[in-house]
Amino acid sequence: MATPPRSLRSWERVDPEEFSRRVAGKLGDAAASVDVRNGTIHVTLPAGDVVGAARVLKEDPELDCAYFNFLSAVDWEAEGFEVLVALHSLTYGNTVIAHVRLPAESPSMASLTALYGGANWHERECAEMFGIDFDGHPNLVKLYLPEDFEGYPLRRSFKLASRRYKAWPGAKDEEEAAAGGPLR
Amino acid sequence: MVTTLHHILANSIVLLALKLGILLLLLPATLVVGYVELKVMAHMQHRLGPMYAGAYHGWAQTLADGLKFIQKEDIMAAATDRTVFSMVPYITMLGAALTFVVIPFSRHGVIANLDIGLFYALAVSSISVIGVLAAGWASANKYSLMGGLRAAAQLIAYELPLVLAAAAVAMQAGSLSLVSIAEAQRYVPFALWAQPLGFLIFLAAATAEVSRTPFDMPVAEAEIITGAFTEYSAMKFAFGLFAAEYIAMIGMSALAATLFLGGYVPLLPQLRFVPGPVWFLIKTGLLIFLLIWIRWTFPRLREDQLQKFAWKVLIPLSLVNIFVTGALKLAHWT
């Protein structure tokens, strides 16, 4: 067994406000902004050095975000993509969510797989669903979808083909029904 | 020469018919044992089990199952070696059924009282493994292959302790004839006196021989999906797997009952009025029940753990057993 993680010993929930100040202090210029919403710490990272910032979050003993929670993205259409990386510090009981903005055209960021092995599947999913490229990923093939699948289903612009022919029968609002229902 | 009913029977065509009848009874017997297994299992598991077929407590359930198997389509994959594949049910059934040739149902109710009956029984009981191995290879299926190989590996593991435990019995009785072995246990079965250890070793090895939990790795459904019989369907499945398994189980129980419980010999001199076949059936039935009980209670071992168990525990123990049997025999203690 490798060295037991620090989180193994015990945990105490540090106040999110205090923890966010700690995160801001440790990350310094690497973070564009740090704030707390609903008890979760949100960090905005520039796309340039995500891995470096994540390394600080993971390896600094006062942050200890060794728990890789999830990685996903939000499609803001013309405004590009927002990649979310959720980490958790078991020792200090806080969740840190990093936001990385990527351009709408050929979005790409560095892969976190070297730092967090668990990022592998999450990045594969994100790549096939949003068309985001993860630089340095060992095996960026499709995870869920068939190999010959075209398009990126979770992008807002992706419409379900079947809805083009038959409107979704569950439209709740009058405006929606009048418009023939949603296309997704 | 005193003419008794037995002697008349022994030399007549009637007995031949009886002997054939014993073999023909095997198939219905598998249905009965199958039904008993369903019911015992169900009651161990807080269920009722079959209740509808045949109206009274589902007595016809296994019969209905058998009829259903007859109606099913016999499917063979394209890559199957069809000749070998089709031969397998005969081999596994035959291997299991041939044991009954030497098992005495009563003092004279034995198809052939061979002088080397025990040797013969142990030899033919291993034939079915060839069938399983052939099935594993002929199916052209990886799971089947693994199942066949497991069966072969298992043969090596349990066959030695099985034979060694039986050898101690032969030494004890001074004969290889099953009738003589049964007679040697008149009123004191070997399981209670002289061979209790051998009895346990034999039971463990016999469970492995018939591939039942905890030693059912060759057919493990959750791992290799019934192993060698993954590709079998319809009657081939019913005969190759089910019938063969139950006949082997009955055969092994009958053999164990004869070797260690005295077979048809009454347990007490006062109970001599109960005929031999009844005693034989009671003892065999008890052992079958034991096997069923074990099966629905235990999880299964891993193949390497069985090998370890056989080579490090069963074989040394059975060697010790033989040594002790020989020593006691020499000292005329038993």
Place this chain on the structure above:
Amino acid sequence: MGTVPEDLTRVPDLSSTGGLHTEEMVLNVGPQHPATHGVLRVLVSVDGERIVRAEPVIGYMHRGHEKLVEQRDFRQITNLLSRMDWLSGINNEIPASLAVERMLELEVPRRAQYLRVILAELNRITNHLMFTGSFGLELGATTPVMYAFRERELIQEALELVTGGRMHFGFIRPGGLKEDVPRGFVELARRGVRQLVAKIPDYENLLMGNEIFKQRTVGVGRLDPALALDHGVSGPILRACGIPYDIRKVDPYLVYDEFEFDTPLGAQGDSFDRFWVLVQEMKESARIVEQALDGLPEGSHIGAVPKRLTLPKGQIYCHAENPLGELGYYLVSDGGNKPYRLKIRTPSFSNISVAAHMLRGAFVPDMIAILGSMFFVVGDIDR
């Protein structure tokens, strides 16, 4: 579904076999295989019975929940989300409602909160009982599953009495519950958990006390804690490694901080520990249910909720302790009545992503013991 990873087709290293040529065989386990209970597929390279490499292949049940919820309003998504992990519908629904409530700052009546806890814990018990039984079944012990289902039935009945459903409940609403519980529920639930607690020693003796069971599970599929954290493993599997991560304790939601219960922890992180933790957690859930039934307050089952639910612009991450681990919803709202984006972080997805590491070097029968003790639901992996 993806492709076969490169390293599965690599020529094996023969040095370990002493020059003896053995051939590797790629065994395709699943998507239809009894041990993967569902449609998980595992590609394993075996050398004899030893697994050289293994790669779970997922996606056979991908239904695109994340896309579908973008077209349903906040009440409708509940019914959809309850279908992810079909063994614990209530637990799937709760964090979705929590997300909506926290964004709208809705007040949820205490009775509703208590009832949510009761339903969630009953649901946790039914889920755990399912895995208790099926794990025995995978190891070849056929009887425990029947015992587990006997106890499960009574609790299932209690859930059915309340919700009318046995799997997909659709009972949790933003602001509270669909209805109040009917008469007789409290007694039935109490009877269910009491019978369960009385029968748990049976499972412990039948399985954990069994020598063969120990041989098959102790030291098998040991999960390294650091690896577990790396992959975001959660729930009983993480706690079996000795890491006290239980969201009910770490980040209490509903009224979990008002109840007394322990977090059972394993030490080795092997199959045995995972199973042990699972069984102990049922006892803790039963404790919570008893306490909540005792203290069940009177009042309304649902708070004041606007007829048309429109969320303010914003983002929220809401997680809860699903029976299988951390279930998180990352909700992005653009100010409409539907989620702009809902990222669903399911426990089984993260848990099973670590399986490839655990299977390497194990025997084929161990694969069953490992997968069986990873407690996953395929719908929860694929979403």
